[in-house]
Amino acid sequence: MSAGDVLILNEVSKAYDGRVSMLDRLFGRKAKSLQAVREVSFSIRKGEVMGLVGESGCGKSTIARIAAGLMAPTGGEIGHPGRLRQQMIFQDPFSSLNPRWRVHDIVAEPIRTHGLRPKQEVSARVAELLTQVGLSEADGAKFPQAFSGGQRQRISIARALAGEPDFLILDEPTSALDVSVQAQILDLLRDLQARLNLTSLFITHNLPVVRLMADRIGVVYLGELVELAPTSAIFEHPRHPYTRLLIDAAPDLDAEDRSLHPIPGELPDPSDPPSGCVFRTRCLFATDRCASERPKLRKIGPGEVRCHYDLDLTGRELVA
Numbered sequence: 606m607s608a609g610d611v612l613i614l615n616e617v618s619k620a621y622d623g624r625v626s627m628l629d630r631l632f633g634r635k636a637k638s639l640q641a642v643r644e645v646s647f648s649i650r651k652g653e654v655m656g657l658v659g660e661s662g663c664g665k666s667t668i669a670r671i672a673a674g675l676m677a678p679t680g681g682e683i684g685h686p687g688r689l690r691q692q693m694i695f696q697d698p699f700s701s702l703n704p705r706w707r708v709h710d711i712v713a714e715p716i717r718t719h720g721l722r723p724k725q726e727v728s729a730r731v732a733e734l735l736t737q738v739g740l741s742e743a744d745g746a747k748f749p750q751a752f753s754g755g756q757r758q759r760i761s762i763a764r765a766l767a768g769e770p771d772f773l774i775l776d777e778p779t780s781a782l783d784v785s786v787q788a789q790i791l792d793l794l795r796d797l798q799a800r801l802n803l804t805s806l807f808i809t810h811n812l813p814v815v816r817l818m819a820d821r822i823g824v825v826y827l828g829e830l831v832e833l834a835p836t837s838a839i840f841e842h843p844r845h846p847y848t849r850l851l852i853d854a855a856p857d858l859d860a861e862d863r864s865l866h867p868i869p870g871e872l873p874d875p876s877d878p879p880s881g882c883v884f885r886t887r888c889l890f891a892t893d894r895c896a897s898e899r900p901k902l903r904k905i906g907p908g909e910v911r912c913h914y915d916l917d918l919t920g921r922e923l924v925a
């Protein structure tokens with residue numbers, strides 16, 4: 606932790622009480638609790654974009670909700686040194702905007718709630734925000750249904766910026782969009798990032814997207830942070846076997862196929878994770894030690910890795 610940190614997660618865990626289906630109830634099966642996030646630690650520095658990447662179901666949205674303070678962790682601590690005004694942008698641009706409100710009122714809401722502008726200046730501020738995200742002042746009079754997915758995500762971004770956030774959490778903000786629209790929204794976010802010097806947590810299952818957006822990347826597998834390093838280091842020399850497989854399997858940014866299972870093998874049942882290292886059942890290098898001993902997150906090179914070993918530059922050999 607340092608003076609410039611905006612958010613700190615320290616060994617944060619989250620267990621959900623198991624879901625019990627009708628069928629489970631019929632057979633008298635009890636709910637199994639599920640460890641969705643396990644001892645995740647990272648901090649975000651002012652002005653940086655921290656990326657989180659991992660397959661569907663690995664716990665990304667759970668981490669997002671905890672970071673946003675929408676949900677308490679069941680273990681560990683979360684800290685926000687200093688004042689923090691945060692806003693969140695979600696994946697689904699259809700359910701995240703109130704269909705009964707005009708766009709003007711949707712964008713004005715955080716300004717009014719936080720009393721950020723005098724009453725007579727709110728409309729001008731809304732017009733400025735709509736322009737900033739590539740919409741027009743006249744769009745404020747319409748309802749969300751009048752817009753496409755990409756335009757709705759622009760409205761969500763305008764609404765988030767209206768709250769003048771110190772910290773922005775984006776949970777798969779472009780995953781529901783067509784590839785060409787995704788590129789436009791990523792461009793817009795990058796531009797705003799640079800102009801407004803935003804601090805953000807950017808979450809996606811798409812490695813090329815996080816590479817484009819983030820200064821540092823955390824790689825998540827089955828609820829655990831397995832590698833954390835500056836973006837260039839992640840791609841130049843991935844140290845964790847999972848990171849390496851993700852990179853080798855990543856599609857191009859503009860590929861149409863955005864499959865959520867980029868690497869071979871099945872994701873283990875999160876309510877019954879493997880012993881030792883959670884990744885060992887899909888790891889090309891797993892040893893006996895990996896089954897018996899859970900690796901600690903340790904510093905290697907410019908980053909941190911949760912592996913007993915260290916992958917060399919070729920990605921084919923382990924260094925003890």
Ligand SMILES: Nc1ncnc2c1ncn2[C@@H]1O[C@H](COP(=O)(O)OP(=O)(O)O)[C@@H](O)[C@H]1O
Pocket residue numbers: 621622623624639641659660661662663664665666667668875
């Ligand atoms: N409210 C909940 N109750 C029980 N299990 C949940 C709940 N929300 C998420 N989960 C489970 O927790 C795991 C992580 O989910 P999530 O954080 O949504 O992952 P991601 O965003 O990476 O897809 C998944 O196995 C998911 O099924």
Ligand SMILES: [Mg+2]
Pocket residue numbers: 665666667776777
């Ligand atoms: Mg999610």
